[in-house]
Amino acid sequence: MNIIVVGLSHKTATVEIREKVAFSPTQMEKPLQQVVALPDITEAVIVSTCNRVEIYATTRDIAGGTARLKRFLADYHHLALEMLEPHLYSYHEEAAIRHVFRVASSLDSMVVGEPQILGQIKTSYGYAAEYKSSGIILNRFLHKAFSVAKRVRTETKIASSAVSVAFAAVELAKKIFGDLSDKTVMLIGAGEMCELAAKHFINTGVNGVMVTNRTYERAVKLAEEFDGKPVNFEDLFDQLHKADIILSSTGAPHFIIKPKEMEEVIRRRRHKPMFFIDIAVPRDIDPKVNGIENVFLYTVDDLNGVVESNLEQRKVEAAKAEAIVEQEIGQFFKWLSSLEVTPTIVALRNRFEEVRKAELDKTLSTWKELPPDGQKRLEALTAAIVNKLLHPPTSLLKQTGQGNRTDLYVDALRSLYGLETAGQDHGMLELEE
Amino acid sequence: MNALFFYLTLGLYFVATVAYLVYLVKPQQALGSAARWIISTGFLTHCAFTFDRYLEAGHTPITNLHESFSFFSLALVGIFIAFDRRYKLVVLGSFVTPLALVLMGVSTLFPANIAPLNPALKSKWLFFHTTMAFLGYAMFGIAFGAAIMYLIQSHMLKNRKLGAMFQRLPSLDTLDDINYRCLTFGFPLLTFAIIAGAIWAETAWGTYWSWDPKETWSLITWFVYAALLHGRLTTGWRGRKAAILSIVGFCILLFTFIGVNLLLPGLHSYK
Structure with missing residues (x-):
């Protein structure tokens, strides 16, 4: 049985294409059942996120199965295959395993190391399990992918640093204030970046938000959005001392906050630290403000610098993660190969034969008055017993041919008779989650 | 016996300090907890040293420089362990244990013999004050x-x-x-x-x-x-x-x- 992957991602397709082939998470039953109903396809999991749409499946016929999955993606979304084809990639066997392990470990993400993808794959797998489109191989495969992702997360620092400006701002604030839950964020002016950063702070959990704007109505509107308090722009310096984290992005052509005012503000708040993030171009805050004790000023460029160096660090960590993935592929691939019917029958037969030989030798070596043809007859007798016992499982395996149940039987046989299976240390029952 | 406890403590503090300093470069959890165990063990042997000396001298052993440095180090490590429990901050050890080690090291520079205490100073105030x-x-x-x-x-x-x-x-x-x-x-x-x-x-x-x-x-x-x-x-x-x-x-x-x-x-x- 082979694992194949067909799909497209942010690396091969623009968002216009990706949204056309996306599957709605509320209606996964239909596509999943259609995929497993395809000839040659035995199991399937569909992963659909805003950055990728992928089908993981098992098949006997790699070329045929891959072609059918591609055709399915086009047909299901009523698209011409010729249009879709150039954006699609496909992997099989080791490459497919590598791909899924890398995706789950967030090595294939747009922002390497971002944590959402693992949860998204878990959800997708949940649908496949619910609608029974995944079986013994994909079950084990995805659980393995989850544990690889977990290993990558704990053994490397791939996800430990902020790689967006907004997150970097939150991380920095934590290094200054420790706990943010009793801190107040103030927005001066408005702007996409400013609001995004404010949202990140709110999600992290801050005490409150204050909003000020040159036009008071604007401030009121934005304050409502953030469940905050509007402040009149003229009162800025009467209120500024109440804010711990200040996000500033006004369209003012000159500095709004200068050292002279800040000296007074910091005194009023008894020198408690303040963290300024100046997002405006031209800048709102005089860089000399950074020279005041307990005031920390960062501009967008500074934050970008933080993000870039974090990205560099992630690259180093990603190399370590790739090594982990390679290690795990080998192990899983061995297990997968062991599910083949013929080698299993041979192994089973050898096991029985071993036992028969051993027991026979034991009897013969102590049996003194053995009749002349005794040995021959005993040989025949024991061989017949073994053959009789082996006949039903062997023929059943050959009969059911190649399908989901065969894998189940093969796996069971290997476990029951202790036939050596690579990766046995990760038996189904031991898998977490 | 007394010297044994002393040098055992000195050795443990040395190993703990090295562990804490390495932690600063390579922050691994296992290393952090190892350092914590070593310093705690060192603290116990240090207590044993101090108590043994107390029994031998018959008064709080802070009456010469050898004892004083050692006691300073003991107090520092004890308080550090208490802070570590509260703040769970391994890196604090990277900045505090070297000081404890140096104090212990300086202590070896002074004679360790127990001199008789001036009778005027024999008082329970010795204990409280020091x-x-x-x-x-x-x-x-x-x-x-x-x-x-x-x-x-x-x-x-x-x-x-x-x-x-x-x-x-x-x-x-x-x-x-x-x-x-x-x-x-x-x-x-x-x-x-x-x-x-x-x-x-x-x-x-x-x-x-x-x-x-x-x-x-x-x-x-x-x-x-x-x-x-x-x-x-x-x-x-x-x-x-x-x-x-x-x-x-x-x-x-x-x-x-x-x-x-x-x-x-x-x-x-x-x-």
């Missing part, structure tokens, strides 16, 4: 470590040098909090130590205060920390300013402890 003084010293020692960490961290934040060290050090708020806590514990301890000393001096020497160099410098130390505490409570001195004052205060404290004994002759210069 123990409180050294617990106070230890508190300020921790504040010193946290202050150095604060200065490094705030320097990196101000200059946007957000490297590996920045990641490892805790938030400015945590460090300032440690500094404040040390001050609120250390200052009363130092105050009581001075008061206990005065009472003891009255019974032993017949006068509460004799402007002995140790007394004078203790008072100077006390004033520095009093100023810091006052500044913190009234005008909101914090952060860098508090950190710098903690470092200055600790340097004066070290002079009060070592310099006075070695350089300025007086009633307290037990050697």
